[in-house]
Amino acid sequence: MIPSSLSRSFTRPLTSSQNIQPELSESTLRGLIERITEDLRDIEAFLPIKISTRRRERIREFLTAELNSLKQYERDFQRLNQESQVDYLLIKNYMERELRQLDLDCKQDEKASALIPFATILVDLCEARAFVLPINSQEAAQKLFEVQVGIAEVIEKVENESTAQSIEKPVAFRAARTIDALRDHLNEWYLFYKGYDPSFDWWVSSPYGIVEKGLQNISAIVRDRLVGIKAGDDGAIVGQPIGREGLLADLRAEMIPYSPEELISIGEKEFDWCIGELKKASSCMGLKSDWKQALEKVKNEYVEAGKQTQLVKKLFNEAVEFVEKHDLVTVPSVAKNAWQMFMMSPERQRVNPFFLGGDSIIVSYPTDTMDHEAKLMSMRGNNVHFARATVFHEMIPGHHLQMHVNARSKPYRRIFDSPFSVEGWALYWEFLLWDDERFVKTPENRIGMLFWRLHRCARIIFSIKFHLGQMAPQECIDLLVNAVGHEYATAEGEVRRSLSGEYSPLYQIGYMVGAIQIHAMRKEVVGQGIMSEKIFHDTFLKENRMPNEIMRALMLGKKLYPNYRPSWRFYSDAK
Structure with a gap:
């Protein structure tokens, strides 16, 4: 789990763009775009799990700070040459769109959350590894046991006919894809420690194997019972309608x-x-x-x-x-x-x-x-x-x-x-x-x-x-x-x-x-x-x-x- 102190330090207000006085030149806007591009790439690589609350908060905080910094250019917008004006509008529009997409993804994942109640545990385990925090192997094994129990409970719900009828296919399909992604991230977490930490192997190998198999099973069951995709068959086409407001x-x-x-x-x-x-x-x-x-x-x-x-x-x-x-x-x-x-x-x-x-x-x-x-x-x-x-x-x-x-x-x-x-x-x-x-x-x-x-x-x-x-x-x-x-x-x-x-x-x-x-x-x-x-x-x-x-x-x-x-x-x- 991420300690609360680390969580607070991770979500502290960004200051990298504060007090920067813009030079009214094309190269400055280009440099700004290049930096934002690379910073976003680094954040997304450091926190690669898309359903992660920390990832979303970090990206939202970063984009909001950059948009506020960009307002410095508004006062002297007409002094910029047209190329720089274009760059200003492009990066502003891009960041506003990214923020809207974060909100849309959050709403869609919230709908699918009932099928992945164990997701937070897995995200915390993987992100603790990203922060290179000391690992307590026994606690990690306990967390995997809790995931194992959660998977069994969801499978029981999915196999209940009334539950299956109440979940829309696009929601179930999104949940299945999220489960597949979590399985990949958990595998990376496991291989990071396996063989390097003797206590990790002793405590974690068995529960990890059970959870890994469980994630594979629940993904297949959700696809079969709720989406209509049988094992080994990708014939069904589901998609995710975004509605008129989304369009x-x-x-x-x-x-x-x-x-x-x-x-x-x-x-x-x-x-x-x-x-x-x-x-x-x-x-x-x-x-x-x-x-x-x-x-x-x-x-x-x-x-x-x-x-x-x-x-x-x-x-x-x-x-x-x-x-x-x-x-x-x-x-x-x-x-x-x-x-x-x-x-x-x-x-x-x-x-x-x-x-x-x-x-x-x-x-x-x-x-x-x-x-x-x-x-x-x-x-x-x-x-x-x-x-x-x-x-x-x-x-x-x-x-x-x-x-x-x-x-x-x-x-x-x-x-x-x-x-x-x-x-x-x-x-x-x-x-x-x-x-x-x-x-x-x-x-x-x-x-x-x-x-x-x-x-x-x-x-x-x-x-x-x-x-x-x-x-x-x-x-x-x-x-x-x-x-x-x-x-x-x-x-x-x-x-x-x-x-x-x-x-x-x-x-x-x-x-x-x-x-x-x-x-x-x-x-x-x-x-x-x-x-x-x-x-x-x-x-x-x-x-x-x-x-x-x-x-x-x-x-x-x-x-x-x-x-x-x-x-x-x-x-x-x-x-």
Whole structure:
């Protein structure tokens, strides 16, 4: 256990930022962001257990102190150059968002606490090890015995039918994941002392083994009885809806001045546009307006097994040659000539059925371990025409180029990661190459490009409706299969990826909405002659990551304020 004296000293007010008089320069704000980034990283590494009350208090105290210190800049905000004003707004927005996330996590964990009443004991044991406090092995064994009793009591409750019906699946799933994390942390604690402290081994080895097994069992039982996931099966998709208020808070942080309902409407309008274009392309293929038949034809145009890597390389070179020939964006030599390709495992393809990209490209394609049906679905889902759009999205001019430049230009801003900027950039290029008649496209190519665009529209609809409680995971899968034309396996993988909790609630809408924002921004900046197209693209990359509204203000030289609020109605501006 943590002694009360240590607890008090650990939560003492921070003083590191007090009495610091700001120098009104860009380097000062950059240094501030870099220090906050590293300090947060150290705090989170020192106290890695996410449900820890001490961790949350420490982070909340740190962020609150830094926000109070940041107020020193408000008085002289207009004396800062615009780059520094942007940095001020970015770090302020970031810290306010982190504080809101702490509150949200606390509320969600409170709901799950009935299934992990023993969590505090385990957290205290592990954090005592972090503080390198002297360990009393007999007391530690007693604490593990108390955990053992707590686990047995929870299992009894879970196996009671009335209790099982009263706990929501997302709450139970969160509890199970927390139990898994606690088991990992307890294992690290045990291995730290085992073999080095003779009394520890004598007292703790037996109760630790019982608790370790108990945590494994209770996680499996909670998943089975309360979530519906059987042992060895990850088939169920659960997710954690955050509700309308949660969506509005995240939208404010991303500086999107639209309601969830307005964004659904945008998704539906863009969806209808895609259907109209799909019908045009299918007519050019001699299939009248039967776009689903055209899509089936396109899906069956895949390369034979073992040839996908060569297709990807060919498509990569095509994309690079096009943007360089037409001087659309700067492509550094290293970015062009030092990329790597890897193959995605069958297990990972369950969550990511298509390509992934960034530093490298990770190719989805069947392996000899997949059954016949799974092989065909993977090949159809990664056909030649889908792949053509995917490669320039993931590599150049998309994510690979973006990450290459971001790592070399104002890299301190990568902490302000936003799907509207990152995923929006890659999809924006799909918009641009669709519009550019110099980029040769057969009707089949158009079907492939439109499939992805339609898919991103559907993501807006199902992800927001899921978080509003209006769609269940199976309904999301059905939408992708029936309305977009996905293979069932790829639809299931996409929904699993969207709702698993590995991505932020707004991540999936960031593709289409972010692309619309950047497209509208280009119309203003390039259309008004403020920048050439190439300079616009280079500037977007070199300024690094931030909400697109702030990027627009930076490019247009708009006046900023310490309490800046989003107001850009980009969808109407894009029309």
